[in-house]
Amino acid sequence: xxxxxxxxxxxxxxxxxxxxxxxxxxxxxxxxxxxxxxxxxxxxxxxxxxxxxxxxxxxxxxxxxxxxxxxxxxxxxxxxxxxxxxxxxxxxxxxxxxxxxxxxxxxxxxxxxxxxxxxxxxxxxxxxxxxxxxxxxxxxxxxxxxxxxxxxxxxxxxxxxxxxxxxxxxxxxxxxxxxxxxxxxxxxxxxxxxxxxxxxxxxxxxxxxxxxxxxxxxxxxxxxxxxxxxxxxxxxxxxxxxxxxxxxxxxxxxxxxxxxxxxxxxxxxxxxxxxxxxxxxxxxxxxx
Numbered sequence: 001x002x003x004x005x006x007x008x009x010x011x012x013x014x015x016x017x018x019x020x021x022x023x024x025x026x027x028x029x030x031x032x033x034x035x036x037x038x039x040x041x042x043x044x045x046x047x048x049x050x051x052x053x054x055x056x057x058x059x060x061x062x063x064x065x066x067x068x069x070x071x072x073x074x075x076x077x078x079x080x081x082x083x084x085x086x087x088x089x090x091x092x093x094x095x096x097x098x099x100x101x102x103x104x105x106x107x108x109x110x111x112x113x114x115x116x117x118x119x120x121x122x123x124x125x126x127x128x129x130x131x132x133x134x135x136x137x138x139x140x141x142x143x144x145x146x147x148x149x150x151x152x153x154x155x156x157x158x159x160x161x162x163x164x165x166x167x168x169x170x171x172x173x174x175x176x177x178x179x180x181x182x183x184x185x186x187x188x189x190x191x192x193x194x195x196x197x198x199x200x201x202x203x204x205x206x207x208x209x210x211x212x213x214x215x216x217x218x219x220x221x222x223x224x225x226x227x228x229x230x231x232x233x234x235x236x237x238x239x240x241x242x243x244x245x246x247x248x249x250x251x252x253x254x255x256x257x258x259x260x261x262x263x264x265x266x267x268x269x270x271x272x273x274x275x276x277x278x279x280x281x282x283x284x285x286x287x288x
Contacts (some may be wrong), residue, residue: 004101007074014044043272082159098279103132110136120188127153139166197237214228245283
């Protein structure tokens, strides 16, 4: 497992009983995590000092209980970037901190390429990967179907001093956007995708990642340049093995471009115990 251990402003303090105890800057939050199935006694006294707790509802969703007054949003930093944190519905904060291990990987690959790199970031959310690639010198096309998430990503870019970097901010269905890019002949040297596990389209169609991931990867391979640098697929779907995603990348990209593939779980180190909580998986293809 690759652990996101490069944070200063984020810390997974402890984890037990399907909950995480986290520090976001100076703010301490308790959030549910279904992966935390162990029931060890709490290893940190800070459980009692949390500023806010997210409670799940038996009817779905949930709500935040603020134990102390909190700002609607605040900022944290990672490797020179500034990210805006804001507790939202469905327990989220606008940052998936485990992805920092991938952000660092993208930056290293772009810096080592020695040539201009065009990145397509699909399902880009609030832009962590986009900012990392921009800071490394790449140009980026950031795509997300949510207007609010794209606006949040642009705020993060401005807060990070990257507003003038070459980035296209696109509010669109990712599959439809890629199809148009293929027709237009647009090409990218790197693709990053972080698709949802489940969703519904505007026509009521159901999206399940494990049933659609192959077609999505094959489609996105159609926008790769003649000399692509990397292709990254992230998943939070528990039923989708990272080895499955790696196999798809290997059989789709290696016969055309050569290169090598890898996959692994990604996670967050727990300060109180020294363990690592798994938080998802990534499969990677990289040029040879």
